[in-house]
Amino acid sequence: MAGDVEKNLEALGYRLPEVGKPLGAYVQSVRTGNLLFISAKLPKENGRLKYPGKIGREVTVEEGKEAARLAALSVLATAKQAIEDLDRVKRVVQLVGHVAAAPGFLDAFDVIEGASEVFVKVYGERGKHTRFSLGVSELPLNACLQLEAILEVE
Amino acid sequence: MAGDVEKNLEALGYRLPEVGKPLGAYVQSVRTGNLLFISAKLPKENGRLKYPGKIGREVTVEEGKEAARLAALSVLATAKQAIEDLDRVKRVVQLVGHVAAAPGFLDAFDVIEGASEVFVKVYGERGKHTRFSLGVSELPLNACLQLEAILEVE
Amino acid sequence: MAGDVEKNLEALGYRLPEVGKPLGAYVQSVRTGNLLFISAKLPKENGRLKYPGKIGREVTVEEGKEAARLAALSVLATAKQAIEDLDRVKRVVQLVGHVAAAPGFLDAFDVIEGASEVFVKVYGERGKHTRFSLGVSELPLNACLQLEAILEVE
Numbered sequence: 001m002a003g004d005v006e007k008n009l010e011a012l013g014y015r016l017p018e019v020g021k022p023l024g025a026y027v028q029s030v031r032t033g034n035l036l037f038i039s040a041k042l043p044k045e046n047g048r049l050k051y052p053g054k055i056g057r058e059v060t061v062e063e064g065k066e067a068a069r070l071a072a073l074s075v076l077a078t079a080k081q082a083i084e085d086l087d088r089v090k091r092v093v094q095l096v097g098h099v100a101a102a103p104g105f106l107d108a109f110d111v112i113e114g115a116s117e118v119f120v121k122v123y124g125e126r127g128k129h130t131r132f133s134l135g136v137s138e139l140p141l142n143a144c145l146q147l148e149a150i151l152e153v154e
Numbered sequence: 155m156a157g158d159v160e161k162n163l164e165a166l167g168y169r170l171p172e173v174g175k176p177l178g179a180y181v182q183s184v185r186t187g188n189l190l191f192i193s194a195k196l197p198k199e200n201g202r203l204k205y206p207g208k209i210g211r212e213v214t215v216e217e218g219k220e221a222a223r224l225a226a227l228s229v230l231a232t233a234k235q236a237i238e239d240l241d242r243v244k245r246v247v248q249l250v251g252h253v254a255a256a257p258g259f260l261d262a263f264d265v266i267e268g269a270s271e272v273f274v275k276v277y278g279e280r281g282k283h284t285r286f287s288l289g290v291s292e293l294p295l296n297a298c299l300q301l302e303a304i305l306e307v308e
Numbered sequence: 309m310a311g312d313v314e315k316n317l318e319a320l321g322y323r324l325p326e327v328g329k330p331l332g333a334y335v336q337s338v339r340t341g342n343l344l345f346i347s348a349k350l351p352k353e354n355g356r357l358k359y360p361g362k363i364g365r366e367v368t369v370e371e372g373k374e375a376a377r378l379a380a381l382s383v384l385a386t387a388k389q390a391i392e393d394l395d396r397v398k399r400v401v402q403l404v405g406h407v408a409a410a411p412g413f414l415d416a417f418d419v420i421e422g423a424s425e426v427f428v429k430v431y432g433e434r435g436k437h438t439r440f441s442l443g444v445s446e447l448p449l450n451a452c453l454q455l456e457a458i459l460e461v462e
Contacts, residue, residue: 135292
């Protein structure tokens with residue numbers, strides 16, 4: 001039986017992606033006490049990287065926000081893999097967004113908002129998190145952004 | 155009645171800024187257990203961004219250190235908003251400093267020292283934190299730096 | 309008497325470096341609850357920075373992986389300083405790798421794998437961590453990479 005959060009996801013038209021295997025000697029999540037750390041997530045759909053390139057050059061802000069939405073859903077899919085039931089997330093604690101920014105592109109901020117909105121829509125008050133975002137020079141696989149998260153879980 | 159830490163702040167001539175509203179779907183701080191996570195803080199005075207630009211180009215190292223000091227005070231103001239009494243900070247756990255660096259500028263380190271000094275002056279041994287700092291290509295609003303923190307609180 | 313982890317280190321031919329003094333008003337590690345936060349570690353050998361420069365320009369990927377290995381050993385040396393016995397590490401929770409990347413260098417990922425492998429070889433399942441890595445424009449002292457970690461300890 002799907003929990004409340006999964007019903008929300010469905011009502012919002014969000015579909016959780018498959019969680020791929022890590023690309024190296026690390027894991028997708030680690031729980032310590034009530035904190036669940038999630039490894040960097042790239043914007044993928046059906047296992048393929050979406051919107052590669054630099055935001056402000058090959059990728060528009062709107063595409064970047066969509067990429068952030070995909071990466072946020074990947075955070076949730078990873079959390080589900082770890083704790084089975086997404087209702088057991090008590091709080092989204094921290095969200096970190098790294099944006100591959102073309103020189104002079106200052107709106108990493110706007111782009112990562114696409115991820116923040118997912119957590120707030122899905123979890124309401126519990127979804128409100130601390131955040132930092134920044135423009136960096138290069139990301140793995142030429143991804144336009146990368147998202148990390150820390151969740152408090154039951 | 156002001157606590158000991160607030161008296162220290164006053165004696166040091168530091169004034170806590172107002173905590174602005176978040177610029178998106180996130181919050182300024184989240185507490186989980188005894189950890190208080192603080193969202194990215196920019197160097198502001200009276201609500202206005204100070205020292206915009208790249209350090210090593212538009213902004214000098216001395217101005218950068220002053221910017222780091224302002225961002226550190228904003229961390230403390232945010233903590234006060236969350237826990238009311240700054241005496242309840244038991245330890246400054248981690249400080250992260252992102253510096254908007256002109257190409258070839260290697261001294262992100264020196265700049266973020268301006269923030270570290272605030273915590274150590276105000277809190278003494280309790281203010282000694284782990285830290286990492288780095289030069290990044292672009293920060294929100296063309297800020298010259300951005301500071302994040304994790305505090306242990308009572 | 310050396311613990312099991314130190315015996316592993318020796319069998320693997322790894323030697324822990326000395327932990328230098330912090331270069332500013334911060335400390336090498338902070339424990340809060342069962343979490344041990346470790347400050348940024350640079351790739352050093354006998355106290356000297358190794359492989360300075362940008363990866364993809366002055367520094368090859370292979371040299372970068374070796375640099376990541378050195379920084380990982382420095383994380384362990386710092387943990388030992390804090391908790392005395394490396395057997396008391398219950399889990400490597402998070403590893404963050406910042407790589408000074410030449411423009412267009414996309415393989416920060418491969419480089420930081422050199423650090424991940426150390427933790428997994430030394431700690432086995434307990435060494436499997438969450439991770440994020442990214443290319444940044446400038447690091448302190450012209451280092452080619454910088455590593456931060458959070459460990460769960462007894």
